[in-house]
Amino acid sequence: MATSGFDVTPDFARLMDSRDTLAAYRDRFHIPRGQDGAEWTYLTGHSLGLQPKSVRAYVERELALWEQLAVEGHFHGPQPWVPYIELLSESSARLVGALPSEVVVMNTLTVNLHCMMVSFYRPTRERNKIVIESNAFPSDQYAVKSQIQFHGYDPASSLIELAPRPGDTSIRTEDIEARIEKDGDRIALFLLAGVNYYSGQFFDYARITAAARAKGCVVGWDLAHGAGNVPLAIHDSNCDFAIWCTYKYVNGGPGCIGGCFVHERHARDFNLPRFAGWWGQDKPTRFQMGPDFHPIPGAEGWQLGNPSVLSMAALRASMEIFDEVGMAALREKSIALTGYLEFLLQQHPSRNFSIITPRDPAQRGAQLSLRLHGKGRTVCDALKDEGVICDWREPDILRVAPVPLYNSFTDAHTFVEKFIPIVER
Numbered sequence: 001m002a003t004s005g006f007d008v009t010p011d012f013a014r015l016m017d018s019r020d021t022l023a024a025y026r027d028r029f030h031i032p033r034g035q036d037g038a039e040w041t042y043l044t045g046h047s048l049g050l051q052p053k054s055v056r057a058y059v060e061r062e063l064a065l066w067e068q069l070a071v072e073g074h075f076h077g078p079q080p081w082v083p084y085i086e087l088l089s090e091s092s093a094r095l096v097g098a099l100p101s102e103v104v105v106m107n108t109l110t111v112n113l114h115c116m117m118v119s120f121y122r123p124t125r126e127r128n129k130i131v132i133e134s135n136a137f138p139s140d141q142y143a144v145k146s147q148i149q150f151h152g153y154d155p156a157s158s159l160i161e162l163a164p165r166p167g168d169t170s171i172r173t174e175d176i177e178a179r180i181e182k183d184g185d186r187i188a189l190f191l192l193a194g195v196n197y198y199s200g201q202f203f204d205y206a207r208i209t210a211a212a213r214a215k216g217c218v219v220g221w222d223l224a225h226g227a228g229n230v231p232l233a234i235h236d237s238n239c240d241f242a243i244w245c246t247y248k249y250v251n252g253g254p255g256c257i258g259g260c261f262v263h264e265r266h267a268r269d270f271n272l273p274r275f276a277g278w279w280g281q282d283k284p285t286r287f288q289m290g291p292d293f294h295p296i297p298g299a300e301g302w303q304l305g306n307p308s309v310l311s312m313a314a315l316r317a318s319m320e321i322f323d324e325v326g327m328a329a330l331r332e333k334s335i336a337l338t339g340y341l342e343f344l345l346q347q348h349p350s351r352n353f354s355i356i357t358p359r360d361p362a363q364r365g366a367q368l369s370l371r372l373h374g375k376g377r378t379v380c381d382a383l384k385d386e387g388v389i390c391d392w393r394e395p396d397i398l399r400v401a402p403v404p405l406y407n408s409f410t411d412a413h414t415f416v417e418k419f420i421p422i423v424e425r
């Protein structure tokens, strides 16, 4: 889709919608409606994706099997529950660009992050630092600080937080590389978000991974805002691990099961310390109930307990759509759609807001983060009153994400039409 030649009229938005080859996918999702019966302009897929209409049938199928087979459903029925996670391996691998044996769905993101740090954060006196972004998602901040303390170190000296230069709103790759050059020998773990939740910055994960690994650092990526949003080739990046959630761009539903990638070079490293549980036990011996733990080779060997089948059923419905569309087509529309939203906002130079997300489409996904100067969350609330759903991140950020699977160019137009009078009030 062309990203130039935009114009500001609603007719143009309709024209773009009529040319959008993915437009029909919108109808595959439930779009919530307000009390007046009108569809919401839902721009919050970066927080909770909409429900695919096919989810109900997937979940109801498992409910029926539970009703009819109860415990027998673990080994019998069309898709027995014990190997059910395997139904998600290939599609999860495609989503993040990995081998099926390198991915597993399990737990939720923060739990997976801790599991990964148990194996991959191995601090020593010389090398004990963890690098994150200064505005990393709070759960990541808490998790890494608690891991540092767990190993007897002090976050005050063992945590490095990367921040943009004064006056910048995103972190420059060359500054990250310079930091790696300077402190790399003391860094045990490099852990950034693929796409930062606050600014929407999409990091050059391959270049950063290469630089950090060249200095001997272990590298992990939090793909909470990357999975389903931007194309990823996480295997080729050679990072050590990645984790993600499936309820944002992946549309698996609230609290849906998380995802985890472990690079294949670690698949058979059974000497790595890890927290063990019976679901990670080698499959042929799992039900022998023996006392010794022999992990499954690959990412599945990091599982703890048996996963929620209802959650995985919902995720399968959603992944089917991703498999059908493919990330390349989604990305093409996403660049055009977010570019169009940015174009419309730029037609209203204002002292009351600015865009903090990088202007370069290669450095962002679907989300634009708007800094509201002296306005506060009342803008977000006023938009909600008008059926436009975005979200607010303290102290001053309105996050807006036109999601290419179900948002339209008209949605972007509606947002700007409602937002400008409110923010200029």
Ligand SMILES: Cc1ncc(COP(=O)(O)O)c(C=O)c1O
Pocket (backbone or CB within 6 Å): 108, 109, 110, 111, 137, 139, 140, 193, 197, 222, 224, 225, 245, 258
């Ligand atoms: C970047 C990032 N990391 C971690 C989390 C925490 O995820 P969970 O609650 O699934 O552990 C989130 C949740 O929004 C997130 O956005």
